[in-house]
Every structure is written in C-alpha cells, then in structure tokens.
Amino acid sequence: MNNQIEIQLSAKRKEKPSFSDLKFGKTYTDHMFIMDYSREKGWYDPRIVPYQPITLDPAATIFHYGQTIFEGLKAYKNENEEVFLFRPEENFKRLNRSSVRLCIPEVDEDLALEALVKLVSIDRDWVPDVKGTSLYIRPFTISTEPNLDVTPSQKYRFMIIMSPVGAFYKEGMNPVKIAVESEYVRAVRGGTGNAKTAGNYAAAMLVQEKASAAGYSQVLWLDGKENKYIEEVGSMNVFFKINGEVVTPELSGSILEGITRKSVIELLKHWGVPVSERRISMEEVYEAHQNGQLEEAFGTGTAAVISPIGELFWNGEIISINDNKTGELSLKIYNTLTGIQIGKEDDPFGWRVKVE
Known part of the structure; x- marks a missing residue:
C-alpha cells in the first residue's frame, strides 16, 4: 500500500458560522479524509479532499447489514491560537477494536493519526476559540460492496469529517x-x-x-x-x-x-x-x-x-x-x-x- 497522503485543497472555502452560536454537528469544515479498501489491495488511496457528498450503490452492504463503526474526538484552540488534540491515539485503538467486532479490516493507526493531524492543520481556522467550543472530529468506516448476500463486505471506505461545535447539552455544566x-x-x-x-x-x-x-x-x-x-x-x-x-x-x-x-x-x-x-x-x-x-x-x-x-x-x-x-x-x-x-x-x- 502507498501510505503517501494526497492533498487536494478546496478552491472555494465555505463561510464560517458564528463561533458564539454553534449547534452540535450541523456545520462541516472545508475538507475531509478518505481512504478505500478492497480485499485485493487492502487499504489504498489515502487522500484529503474538499468536503463533498459520497455516492454508493443502493445494494451497498452498509444499508442492509450495518457494517459500520465510528469514533468521536475533538480539537481545541486556546487564546494563543495553539491547537491541541486529546489522546487521539486511543480513538484509533478503539476504532480497530470495534472493527474486529464488526468484521471490518483494521486501519493503520499511525497513518490514521497522521491523516487526522494533517486534516486538522489544513482546517485549523475552523477550530473555534470561544470558551466551551471545539472542533468535533468524526472518523468512521462503512462497508461499500454492492452485495445482498449476508456476508462481510469485501470493500470499505474510511473517512474523517469535522464540525465546529458548542456545548452538547444545553444545560452545560449544570446537572x-x-x-x-x-x-x-x-x-x-x-x-x-x-x-x-x-x-x-x-x-x-x-x-x-x-x-x-x-x-x-x-x-x-x-x-x-x-x-x-x-x-x-x-x-x-x-x-x-x-x-x-x-x-x-x-x-x-x-x-x-x-x-x-x-x-x-x-x-x-x-x-x-x-x-x-x-x-x-x-x-x-x-x-x-x-x-x-x-x-x-x-x-x-x-x-x-x-x-x-x-x-x-x-x-x-x-x-x-x-x-x-x-x-x-x-x-x-x-x-x-x-x-x-x-x-x-x-x-x-x-x-x-x-x-x-
């Protein structure tokens, strides 16, 4: 497998929302990470591309047999404009534990972390700096093979998307x-x-x-x-x-x-x-x-x-x-x-x- 991550930057950047009035998971950044898997090639073609819809066959096994796993983590920005992640390696360890249970091929954790850091770096202007806000990061894998037979898919797609967010609960730190x-x-x-x-x-x-x-x-x-x-x-x-x-x-x-x-x-x-x-x-x-x-x-x-x-x-x-x-x-x-x-x-x- 070629581990070189290709980068295609968006020609037109989106208008950012007000970081003082963010809803949870409603707005997405300019870019996303994608990597594909086939039984013959393994994981291949890791790439950062403009955020975009994906197209799947109606018979893709994700729609019928639910082979999918995901993660959730955040990036934070302080008053010095420094951006930090919190224990991201643990998320990719857990992603792979979930993959094993769902009969999904594991990803290279080092490559996934490298891709995540590059993606956050490219879209670092999307990391909000208002107190209580952060950039929510969603890595996930779906099965993509068109096949209605009840067997594990032979094709998958791993992606990372990101969304600036405010508090998850309206109560905040109140009980x-x-x-x-x-x-x-x-x-x-x-x-x-x-x-x-x-x-x-x-x-x-x-x-x-x-x-x-x-x-x-x-x-x-x-x-x-x-x-x-x-x-x-x-x-x-x-x-x-x-x-x-x-x-x-x-x-x-x-x-x-x-x-x-x-x-x-x-x-x-x-x-x-x-x-x-x-x-x-x-x-x-x-x-x-x-x-x-x-x-x-x-x-x-x-x-x-x-x-x-x-x-x-x-x-x-x-x-x-x-x-x-x-x-x-x-x-x-x-x-x-x-x-x-x-x-x-x-x-x-x-x-x-x-x-x-």
Whole structure:
C-alpha cells in the first residue's frame, strides 16, 4: 500500500458560522479524509479532499447489514491560537477494536493519526476559540460492496469529517435529569455494546425520545440479563461518588470503553481519590441515597466531557443528588480535563497532542 497522503485543497472555502452560536454537528469544515479498501489491495488511496457528498450503490452492504463503526474526538484552540488534540491515539485503538467486532479490516493507526493531524492543520481556522467550543472530529468506516448476500463486505471506505461545535447539552455544566430505563436494554454481554457501532445508537433512540418527552436529558441503561446493574447513561459512561469512593461500572463486554472514562479513572488515581470499577446496581445507588451517602453522580464522554447528574427517576421515585447542584469533584475533574485539553493545565500524562 502507498501510505503517501494526497492533498487536494478546496478552491472555494465555505463561510464560517458564528463561533458564539454553534449547534452540535450541523456545520462541516472545508475538507475531509478518505481512504478505500478492497480485499485485493487492502487499504489504498489515502487522500484529503474538499468536503463533498459520497455516492454508493443502493445494494451497498452498509444499508442492509450495518457494517459500520465510528469514533468521536475533538480539537481545541486556546487564546494563543495553539491547537491541541486529546489522546487521539486511543480513538484509533478503539476504532480497530470495534472493527474486529464488526468484521471490518483494521486501519493503520499511525497513518490514521497522521491523516487526522494533517486534516486538522489544513482546517485549523475552523477550530473555534470561544470558551466551551471545539472542533468535533468524526472518523468512521462503512462497508461499500454492492452485495445482498449476508456476508462481510469485501470493500470499505474510511473517512474523517469535522464540525465546529458548542456545548452538547444545553444545560452545560449544570446537572441533568436522567430517567432509569427498566424495560428496554441498550446491549447485552457478547453483543456489540463494547463496539462503537451505529446499531447501538439506533436501538436507543426510541427510549431516548420517550425520556425527552418526559423532560429528561438522557436514559440510564441497566444490564440486559438481570435488569438491575448499571451500564451507561445515554451515550456516556457513568460514575457515582458514594461515601468518599468513586465507582463506575466495570467493562463487562456490553459497555463502551470511553476515553474520557479512562482519563477520569487515571486522574482520580493520580489525585489519590479512591476509585473502583465494579458492578453497581440501582438498588445500591438508591440505598446510598437513602443513607445520605450518595454524594455525586456524573456522566463522561467526548461530547460533554463531564455532565453532572442532579436527579435520577427510578421505579416512580425521584433520587435527588447533591441538591441538584454540580458536585465539587465533578467540577474539579471537568476543569482539569478541559484545562489539559486547551493547554491551560499541566499535562503530566502526555495526553495532549499539539497540531502545528
């Protein structure tokens, strides 16, 4: 394979939106990255081109059998016009783990990272510099072979697109209300819950719509076998601070291994805060609330970074957390992670990657 990335710059640049009034994922930058795969050639023709529609055969297997995986990460700009990425190598490691589960060929992680850095560098003017904003980056792979036989595709396309974004939740760092789902499940152990694939998100939309209609920001998912152990909250991992200890559900095979989750765990250990990964049930959370030991709860993810949880609705009861206020630890984690991301905080972990 020729690893040389060809670059075709756009002859006409788009008008940029106001960075003070950005919607999440509605506007896209001038360029995108594309690389194709065939069984005969492997991955080939890596290229940066003007952002454009793609054309697929109606029989392309992505439309029928859902072979697709994706990632999400961000680029940040500080007041000195420096641009940084946050742990991008972890995203491509996870992309390949998802690829294996969906029977998709893995990409060269070094090449993918090189392409990402070049793409961000070319479109660095699209990285917003308003507080709380960032450039959201979406790498993804789809199966493209026209074939209605139920077999893995022999052709794929890997792409990276980018979008300047504001806050994911309108609440920002204010606590959100979460509904605990007791009927439907997001994923089961042995399924695709630990892969970042489109079907997991499609399966969650019905419940999310019902929760939104009832005034809740997200859904807290329970395990698919016993319907009692906590898994994820919406599209985020979840943490609870109970009697001084921070607890997050263990990676059981049905939970996505979040990069922000991993960073929070490493950060808490660095600070000497007790943190454990284990099974935790809603009954345990409820009892901790009743005993006055449920101190904080928050979700973690690329889009929101940290999203404090102020209320859980479960079995007809409202569980109020920290008087619906953002917890001290949640705020400290948020400020530290975002500080590292934009270069305001020291980075003892080597998480930050500068884009020249």
